Amino acid sequence: MSESYAEFHDRLAKIYRQQAKTGRLGRKAVAIDRSGYVIVKGKANRRSFPWTGLMMVMVAFFAIKGVMIAQFGPDFYSQNVARMADASVAEQAAAWTMSPDPISRWVALQLKSVF
Incomplete structure (x- = not known):
């Protein structure tokens, strides 16, 4: 049991040396609680x-x-x-959003050529 405990501390020392060389912890934070367990907490x-x-x-x-x-x-x-543009404010906003633009016309032409 003491042999594995010594190996564990050797591994920890190696981790701490690597962190000291780079000067940063990377994406993970390592902590040791009171009972000696290593807790690795990922940073958000x-x-x-x-x-x-x-x-x-x-x-x-x-x-x-x-x-x-x-x-x-396109005509219909x-x-x-245009009929929606003369109605309430909500329908005017919908008319502005749904007005034909070059991109949607191009998509319509591509779909007409396929189907």
């Missing part, structure tokens, strides 16, 4: 802005608009969007 990752999720929402948005333009036709779609 810093959260960044979810660019991938934002791109997926934008692609889905333009794809849905393109499908609607391809399905209903534009008439319905």
